[in-house]
Structure formats: structure tokens, C-alpha cells
Ligand SMILES: Cc1cc2nc3c(=O)[nH]c(=O)nc-3n(C[C@H](O)[C@H](O)[C@H](O)COP(=O)(O)OP(=O)(O)OC[C@H]3O[C@@H](n4cnc5c(N)ncnc54)[C@H](O)[C@@H]3O)c2cc1C
Ligand code: SF4
């Protein structure tokens with residue numbers, strides 16, 4: 227086995243490296259953000275928005291989780307607790323050790339979108355893989371035209387990153403939110419996130435879109451954007467499949483010819499739209 | 508090019524023993540519980556002399572040949588993949604609450620295998636798995652290490668089995684590049700020998716140490732003729748021209764659900780297939796929780812949990828899983844690795860308990876398209 231520090235986050239891509247939970251906080255009833263720092267002094271992870279790490283909870287298992295923010299030595303991961311591994315990760319107290327492999331996969335192609343209008347649309351936990359992208363856009367606000375963030379959740383209580391949403395508005399982004407089910411305090415629109423597209427002020431011809439959420443949401447969103455004149459080569463989606471190796475060798479994440487872990491998770495819509503219209507591929 | 512040698516059965520026995528003396532663990536065909544499998548062998552006496560196999564969709568039976576041929580059968584349920592890509596392998600083991608996760612046990616020295624009796628289809632499959640595990644930014648070096656350490660004695664087939672179609676896939680019956688030595692068995696009433704050809708320097712060196720006579724022109728021609736004849740005797744054929752495109756146009760065909768009605772989703776086809784590479788990891792910890800370890804095991808796209816994500820299985824029907832298998836082997840493998848994922852060994856046809864035959868299913872999908 228090769229010596230340490232060859233890779234950003236470790237030696238062998240199959241061997242998890244120890245990172246310590248520096249902070250953990252609850253975003254919503256079932257979503258936790260972990261801030262991770264390398265347990266050994268020289269650890270680092272040079273990630274880009276859209277990429278993910280494999281997070282290992284001791285003795286329980288390992289799952290793919292996108293980097294939602296931070297730096298190469300302080301990684302933020304926002305985790306929705308849906309099963310054994312994500313629950314074990316969500317229960318970790320500061321000081322705990324997690325195993326980490328990564329970063330893996332493709333990043334959002336933000337550089338190619340410079341000078342263009344942006345539509346960034348998320349459903350539910352799908353905002354996590356987009357958050358670092360939106361932060362980058364805010365830092366380089368002048369490099370882009372109109373920027374709209376469209377965000378749909380089941381209920382107002384499921385909305386992530388409240389303070390960030392305000393910050394993005396102050397940075398000059400158009401932030402639109404919708405919920406499936408309103409509560410008494412909700413004053414915004416009710417309905418699916420696709421219904422927000424008509425509020426967007428940007429020009430379809432000049433627009434690049436980044437989408438992350440349930441597959442059905444991304445399909446409808448891509449269709450809506452197409453009708454608004456956005457070319458499918460300028461629509462990008464992040465896909466989810468079962469992942470075990472993250473290196474393109476275990477076969478679990480295959481979607482037709484594609485290994486989602488290595489060829490994705492971020493894809494141009496034109497490359498995957500046909501595959502996603504085949505039922506149960 | 509060295510001149511092929513002519514070996515007797517006793518010479519072949521010496522060859523196996525020389526490999527063993529050189530530190531190789533010799534594995535080859537052996538008779539176990541009514542089937543020919545691959546297992547450790549010590550010499551020629553361990554080979555299934557005088558036996559042959561009769562294969563058809565869902566059927567495998569051994570019979571006596573009436574001669575003493577050592578390689579007078581085709582491939583069985585086992586393939587060499589079990590040695591190069593072990594069915595279960597520990598990836599690491601770590602103590603709890605450590606700051607530096609490192610493997611406790613240093614990686615073991617890989618066993619150096621000598622494979623005795625690798626058929627053309629299987630040699631092609633080894634090459635394909637080499638590409639699979641080597642591909643991408645993070646290639647899995649363990650496969651290459653085991654493969655490079657292995658000494659390959661190939662056998663050119665002089666008979667074709669009932670489910671064989673290597674001719675269609677361009678992988679046999681003559682073994683292609685990648686062997687150290689390749690032998691063609693000549694067995695008649697009055698003689699029994701092997702024309703042996705070296706394909707590598709270490710193969711040539713071994714042949715030289717064996718010091719056998721050079722094969723004569725007549726023997727070389729005879730060996731070639733037997734292999735050439737075999738090419739025309741395949742039990743199955745698969746029309747490969749444009750097949751990838753045909754299958755990719757048929758992703759929505761009702762045919763998949765029709766096969767799904769017959770398919771038991773037992774995963775036999777993927778386990779016997781010499782190119783299937785899918786695996787799962789299993790994370791376990793000691794009873795006292797002081798250590799955790801991760802194991803990698805063969806898995807199959809036919810297993811229900813294989814495509815599980817939160818909310819359900821992506822491939823939620825047997826038809827969808829069969830479509831993944833067939834289109835991966837014969838279509839999308841080309842996109843991923845620049846080659847077919849099928850070498851025409853026929854194992855999946857023979858070992859399917861209900862006799863589903865991928866050559867027949869591919870042909871039917873083609874017909875459906877033509878008649879549509
Ligand atoms: C590239 C990528 C990025 C992701 N980023 C995030 C993120 O930032 N935040 C977040 O909360 N979730 C994210 N997910 C989803 C997350 O990986 C799953 O929710 C998680 O695997 C569920 O595991 P579990 O054991 O808790 O639940 P179970 O549903 O019981 O899962 C059992 C096993 O199935 C597999 N599995 C289950 N669901 C998924 C899934 N959706 N995707 C892949 N494998 C799955 C895993 O191997 C898991 O161990 C991402 C998924 C992918 C593929
Ligand atoms: S698909 Fe069937 S015939 Fe082709 S290599 Fe695999 S087991 Fe052999």
C-alpha cells in the first residue's frame with residue numbers, strides 16, 4: 227500500500243481516514259450538519275462544490291454525503307437521518323471520530339457558467355450539495371447575471387440553512403421558496419418547486435441551471451426550464467444511486483453506461499435525460 | 508518466436524511440478540461431486556482424464572469419453588475469477604476510537620497462482636476484468652498484482668460445448684494473447700501428446716528447461732486443424748453486429764418483463780460469469796466492539812437490495828434486473844470498457860436453473876425490432 231498523503235484525503239481510495247467531529251448542530255427535526263476536522267495533523271480534503279465523501283460510522287456502515295461547505299480542513303456535511311448509517315452519523319457528539327474517504331465525483335461546472343444567468347433549484351436535502359456552489363456565486367457575484375435560487379420543501383419546518391438564505395438575498399440573489407404543506411405562519415407560495423420557474427427574471431437563452439433533488443423533481447424542472455428556453459446542454463443535475471466503492475468498481479451506482487460515482491454525480495441533463503426516462507433502469 | 512514443443516503426458520506432469528517448485532500454487536480442472544471445477548492440483552494425475560461434459564441450457568452432465576484426454580471437456584461453473592477477484596476479501600480492520608485509521612494487518616503477499624488449462628474465452632475474461640478493475644482515477648491495483656503474478660497455461664479447445672459461442676465473440680477456440688504457455692492436446696488411438704507454444708519470456712524459459720523435442724510440421728498442422736474445426740462446431744451463436752444499438756433501442760420493450768416472468772433472479776448467471784465484477788461491502792464489528800472490519804463480497808445486480816436507495820429499489824422488478832444484466836454484458840460494457848462484457852463461455856446458459864439463454868434472448872430482441 228502506498229505511503230500517506232498522496233491523495234487529498236488519504237492513502238488508498240478504499241481506506242477511510244480519521245476525521246473528528248468538531249461541531250454538530252441540528253438544522254431541522256431530521257437533518258444534522260457535522261463540521262469535521264482531520265484527526266491527524268496533516269489531513270486535508272481538497273473538494274469542490276458538487277463532490278461527495280464516503281462517511282463511515284464505526285461498525286455501522288458507510289454512505290455517500292456531499293460536502294455542503296467549509297474548507298479543506300473543516301468540512302461541512304449536512305445529513306438527513308433516514309436509515310441506520312445516517313442516524314448513527316447524526317447522533318455523533320463533538321469529539322467523535324468518523325472514517326472519511328474522498329473527495330469523489332464530478333463538481334458543478336461553475337466556471338463554464340460565468341457571464342450567464344443562473345437558476346439553482348433544490349428540493350429538500352438537495353440544497354446541501356448546492357450550498358457551497360451558491361456561496362461561491364455570492365463571493366463572485368459580479369461574474370454572473372441574474373441568479374435565482376428556487377427551493378422547495380415538504381413544510382416550512384424542513385427548510386435548511388435559514389441564515390444562509392437571508393445572506394444569499396442580501397448578496398443580491400433572488401431566493402424563492404415554496405412548500406408542499408403550509409403551516410399557520412407561512413406566507414409564501416404552496417406547491418411544487420417547478421411552479422417557481424415563472425418568477426425567475428433571467429433570460430432562458432443565457433441561463434445555466436443547477437438542479438438537485440428527487441429525480442422526479444429534476445425531470446419536471448428540466449422540462450419547465452426547456453419551455454422557458456434553456457438549452458439542455460446548460461442544465462446540470464446531481465444524481466443519486468446506491469454507492470459502495472465510489473471508485474467505479476463495485477457496480478452498484480450504474481445507470482445504463484454511466485457510473486454515477488465516477489462519471490457523476492453531476493451530469494449535463496442532455497447526457498442522462500434519455501436514461502432517466504426509462505423506468506427502473 | 509520459438510518453435511512449439513511436443514510434450515508427452517509425463518512432460519506435462521513435470522511442467523506442473525516445476526511450476527510448483529518455482530513457488531506457484533497450481534490450480535486446474537479437477538473432478539469434484541460430479542462436476543469439473545478448478546482446484547489445487549499436484550500433477551497430471553489430478554486432472555479429469557477421460558471425462559467430458561455435456562452441456563445445454565440448464566443442463567450439465569459428465570460422461571466418459573472413451574479415451575484418456577486430459578482436457579476433453581469445456582468450462583464448468585467455476586472460473587479463474589475466484590482466484591484473481593476473491594469471493595470474499597477483507598479490505599481493512601481498525602481499532603475503535605483511533606486517530607489514525609490504518610490497516611492492522613499488513614497486506615498479505617499475494618499467492619502466486621499457476622493456472623493450468625485456461626480456455627480462450629476465460630483468458631479473454633481475465634483481460635476484461637483487468638480493464639474493469641484498472642479503469643478510472645482510482646484503479647484497484649490488487650487485481651493487477653494478482654494477475655501479473657499468475658502464470659497462465661492456456662489450452663486451445665479441440666471440442667466445443669453445447670452452450671459455447673466463443674467464435675461469435677472472437678475469444679476462441681484458440682487462446683489469444685496473454686498466456687505464458689498454450690497447449691493443444693492431440694489424442695488418438697495410437698498417441699497422446701501436446702503441442703506447446705510459448706507466449707511470454709517466462710513461458711519460453713520454462714519450455715526450454717523442460718527440454719522436450721520440437722513439434723513436427725505435421726503435428727503443428729494437426730493441432731491447428733483440430734482447433735479450426737472446433738470453431739465451426741459451437742453449440743450456440745450470437746449475432747453481434749449492431750447488437751449494442753439494437754439493445755439500447757429496446758430498453759422500453761415488453762420483452763424484459765416477459766423474461767422476468769421466467770427468471771428466478773437466483774443470480775447464478777452473474778456468479779458463474781467470468782467477467783461480472785459487482786461486489787458489496789459489509790461492515791462488521793467485534794462482539795466487544797473493540798475492532799471493526801470491512802469485507803468485500805461478490806454481489807449481483809439480480810439481488811433485490813443491489814440498487815437500494817432511500818425510498819426503494821431503483822430496479823424494482825425482475826424484468827428490470829434482467830435488462831440490466833443483458834444490456835450491461837452486451838451493450839453498455841462497450842461504452843464503459845471498449846469491449847463486450849461477454850466472452851461466449853456459455854456458463855450463464857448452462858447454469859440457469861430454468862434454462863434462460865442470453866443468445867436466444869438477444870436474438871428475440873433483434874427479431875422483435877425487425878418485426879416492429
Ligand atoms: C452522491 C450522493 C450524495 C449524497 N449527499 C447527501 C447529502 O449531502 N446529505 C444527505 O442527507 N444524503 C445524501 N445522500 C443520500 C445518502 O447517501 C443516503 O440517504 C444514505 O445512503 C442512506 O443510508 P442509511 O444507511 O442511513 O439508510 P438506508 O436507506 O437504510 O440505506 C441502507 C444502505 O443503502 C444505501 N443507500 C440508501 N439510500 C441511498 C441513497 N439515497 N443514495 C445512495 N445510497 C443509498 C447505502 O449503502 C446505505 O447504507 C447522497 C447520496 C449520493 C449518492
Ligand atoms: S454472459 Fe454468459 S456466456 Fe457471456 S461471458 Fe458471462 S457467463 Fe459466459
Ligand code: SF4
Pocket residue numbers: 477480777782783784785806807808809831832833835836
Ligand atoms: S451484469 Fe450485473 S452483476 Fe454482472 S457486472 Fe453487470 S451489473 Fe454487475
Ligand code: FES
Pocket residue numbers: 468469470471472473474475476477478479480485486487488
Ligand atoms: S459506487 Fe461502486 S461503482 Fe459506483
